Amino acid sequence: MVSSRSLSCLGSSLSCDICPKKWRSYSTVTYFRPCGWRFEQKQVSFPRKRHNLAIMNENGAGDDSERVKGEPSTVVIERPPRFNILKGKPWPFGATYRDGGVNFALCSNGASSVTLCLMSLSDLQENKTSEQIYLDPLINKTGDVWHIFLMGNFEDMLYGYRVDGEFFPEKGHFFDSLKILLDPYAKAVVSRGEYGVPGPGGDCWPQMAGMVPSPKNDFDWEGDLPLRLPQKDLIIYEMHVRGFTKHDSSEANFPGTYRGMVEKLDHLEELGINAIELMPCHEFNELEYYSYNPVLDDHKVNFWGYSTVNFFSPMMRYSSSGMQNCGRDAINEFKLLVREAHKRGIEVIMDVVFNHTAEGNEKGPTFSFRGLDSCVYYMLAPKGEFYNYSGCGNTVNCNHPVVRQFIVDCLRYWVTEMHVDGFRFDLASIMTRSCSLWDAANAFGSPIEGHSITTGTPLSNPPLIDLISNDPVLNGIKLIAEAWDAGGLYQVGGFPHHGVWSEWNGQYRDIVRQFIKGTDGLSGVFAECLCGSPQLYQGGGRKPWNSINFICAHDGLTLSDLVSYNEKHNSANGEGNNDGEDHNNSWNCGQEGEFASLPVQRLRKRQMRNFFLCLMVSQGTPMIFMGDEYGHTKGGNNNTYCHDSYINYFRWDKKEDASSDFFRFCRLMTKFRRECESLGLDDFPTGERLQWHGHSPGVPDWSESSRFVAFSLMGSIEGEIYVAFNTSHLPVTIELPERPGYRWEPLVDTSKPSPYDFLSADLPDRTTAIQQYDHFLNSNIYPLLSYSSIILTLAPDDNS
Secondary structure, eight states: OOOOOSOOOOOOEEEESSSSOEEEOSEEEEEEOTTSOEEEEEEOOOOSSOOOEEEEOTTSOBOTTSEEESOTTEEEEEEOOSEEEEOOOSOSSEEEEETTEEEEEEEOSSOSEEEEEEEEHHHHHTTOOSEEEEEOTTTSEETTEEEEEEEEOOTTEEEEEEEEOOEEGGGTEEOOTTSOBOOTTOSSEESOSSTTOOOGGGOSSOOOEEEOOOSOOOOOOTTOOOOOOOGGGOOEEEEOHHHHHOSGGGOOSSTTSHHHHHHTHHHHHHHTOOEEEESOOEEEOTTTTOEEETTTTEEEOOOSOOSEEEEEEEOGGGSTTTTGGGGHHHHHHHHHHHHHHHHTTOEEEEEEOTTOOTTOSTTSOOSSHHHHHHHHHBOBOTTSOBOOTTSSSOOBOTTSHHHHHHHHHHHHHHHHTTOOOEEEETTGGGGGBOOTTOOHHHHHSSOOTTOOOOTTOBOSSOHHHHHHHTOSTTTTSEEEEOOBOTTSOBOTTTSOOTTTEEEEOHHHHHHHHHHHTTOTTOHHHHHHHHTTOHHHHTTTTOOGGGEEEESOOSSSOOHHHHTTOSSOOOGGGTSTTOSSOSOOOOOOTTSOSSOOOHHHHHHHHHHHHHHHHHHHHSSSEEEEETTTTTTOOOTTOSOOTTOOSTTTSOOHHHHHHTTTTHHHHHHHHHHHHHHOTTSSOSSOOOTTTEEEESSSTTOOOOSTTOOEEEEEEEOSSSOEEEEEEEOSSSOEEEEOOOOTTEEEEEEEETTSOTTTTBOOTTOTTHHHHHHTTHHHHTTTEEEEOTTEEEEEEEEEOTTO
């Protein structure tokens, strides 16, 4: 027999048949015969007199199906098999149902022993295991992969692993057989069922376990297929699953969940959205830094979710069913969201965080990757310190062969099993850095003489990016990079793209914010933003749609706050207003804060319309942040990562208030973009269809003092449009291009109050409103007020 340590007793008791004394064993070691019978070695204490022993079941009755052998001091108990046990296969990783059983496969290079732990849901909540199966390294190991195959009843069964080995943090080893570790490939993670509620005894990190798969797959996709929308046609909506419907005004039946979001998909369809970018929905622990916040008299949580626990599992506490069915219901609820979004022509893009995990630095918790193979999964310095290019304590060792295969396996799973349409990679520049213990043989299978790269060095052709870009299963999905990291690596315009990657265009955000608020010297680069940022993407062979254009995102000020605050106001975070970005390129329009005079409020509305119009008429792929369509405010807080409250909740009551005002404008602008042939081009516009103008036609002003940019854009089928921005504090009268046989008609003027800011076809007095411009347009001129923008369209001139 092979000894083992730290294994828990299965709870049987030994009883003497000549006295009423019961003796409980104080340690148990479990082994299995090849036939499947298991036997346990129990060490017990007895009186000197020899006793006859019997195994007692929970009711005190003897169990004839179990046999006792040996002397009283060491008793071997044989039991009939609960599972039929076979060697298993080293692939695929994780727990996989096949051939009437479940194959378990776990990769760990440094482990000296591995024990599979099986438990029921009730056992998990009591920190107990139901079965512990020791894996024989001579039988159950191939290379670095430990594996075993079990046949039996796995109904409502969970699993984890005890992994033993060297505990030597200075060498990057954190093996500890006392801990039950989560399988990185687990498809559902069970720990706590209710969002924001600690476990027993206030434990914010209760034991976690993975779902053992079963042959049941009762979800009906109803023939769902990938939409494969051209990216040039996308209008992306960045959103938070819980925040979308958690506010009482949503009146959702399942608020804050995947099902609650399904109830409100009609809003996105009404707004004109055809792609949603979900903030992290991988399993994370919202109680990761749970603490009392005296500023708001509540508790801080990890609301955004950028701290992954498991990459294969949907966030359990975003489901209405919680831990029911050991997580299978949560998987089905996520599938329901994807299926119902696809029915409405909306693609689903996931925000994934492969740059770090929730295990933190060398002093953080150990629940999965660190206990399995810290040297493999994390970038480590020579003395075991954790590199921190993520700013969150650790950095995933993305370009290690094991890790990059793990990431690709994960992406494949979400595409094939969950039907998602793409991914946005948080701090994606980390995926271009060399892994720790890097060498050519480690990366490519063969050494190169003189080849040596320091850990974390940016690579011109990172193996992970190459693998993702050329994977046949992932062909055609959307790949979006946040092309920077917390270590100072900034790759906007230079991310290794293989012709398939897009980027969050942070330069677009910064330039547009500055120009719209009236900063000098930006007219030229603003014009480039309108063209899809060719200075960033054209030279590398990419197209305008490779630029994801955005004004606001989850990280930073909302659109309403962008025009209401000059400074961040993050005191609600309880960090003395020291967190969050200090350089927001915002302008409060004359008064700080939400409450302001009527003239200031009118100017703010005008500026919001200017920003949204700019986003919709720019070549590239526009992205809107949740709530900006009605003017959501966070009170000037640009770092609301920790608030599970109204600060981050979509306000459906406010949306109704804005339905005839700003929401109407946004809805009509997205419709105009979708229907306008000249917007969302396949390639960068050239002089054949694009002409720049100044206050006079064909005479643009690119001087340092210019705050005016105008252009006309010709469609190959449809007519021409004229767009102009005046970000000066002074009004101007502009001369329009001559188009014989046609006259310009106003469509959008952000200086006008609603509903005259957008003269839609269904506006009752549209004809009258247009006629009010006749005295200007008959002379081919147009008055453009300060801080305003316009769109004009061509119509036949009946008087010509």
